Amino acid sequence: MTVFLSGGAKNGKSTLAQQLAVKLSGEGKRYYVATMIPTDEEDYDRIRRHVADRAGLGFETVECEKNMLSCLDRADKNGTFLVDSATALLQNALFPREKNYELDLEGAKRCADELIAFLGAVKHAVVVSDYIYADAQRYDEITELYRKSLAGIDRCLAAACDTVIEVTAGNPIVYKGVLPL
């Protein structure tokens, strides 16, 4: 089963995603796919917070900053994968580290295709994204491209996943499928 989950910042997306992954995995393997490339102390703090949140839940961490299918070299596809987040994967694809973080216009489509292929290859997956589309700003071209690209990935994931959920103030709103809790 595949679940796509989005919502605003600090609304409880990661917490719910962990609960769903634990529930879906049953007695099987559960993997946390770490997607963020930390670049400063704030990033390391966030990683420490997320690691502490997951402590005791039995997740094995698989680092995968791009090409989602490559993490299956190090994990059993019959397990349950928590991917947090599509937002970080897009950032890594759109501004690749190996190209000195310069914009790669092909990155967004590649990221979407790899995620969809990954969802088709694994038994269970929960993918988290960020809802960054409802503020009163007029952004620069690059930021707007990032928002548009993430929305494109979100829509692909929402179309492909069995269940689609928006999390608001810790509460799930189910747009598609059923909440497997």
Add this chain to the structure above:
Amino acid sequence: MVLIIGGAYQGKLDFAKSTFDLKPADIFTCTGGEIDFSRRCIDHIEEFTYACARSGVDAVAYFQSHREQWRDSILICRDISAGVVPMGADMRSWRQMNGLTCRYLSGEAARVSRIFCGLEERLK
């Protein structure tokens, strides 16, 4: 009238096209302070409210005065209400005017749909 709202790039127009069988000629895309109500579907109403906010025009009053012309239309507006209070007065005024316009149109609508990642949530 049908009101379709949602964040940027969520698939509001795609939803309108497939649900109401719209052709390109049926759609008016707002870019300023005038709306061609002869088209069945009015898209990007947030650009209309943006122009109104910048020129001091009351967007709700504009819709009220053209009420007969959009009673059977499909109106699409981006939700811009959920960020930090903008620093610029123009942006604050835009956000306020867009919110008031959505509330007014929502009250008048026979159906209100919010689009999230291409999926509909029926609010009314």
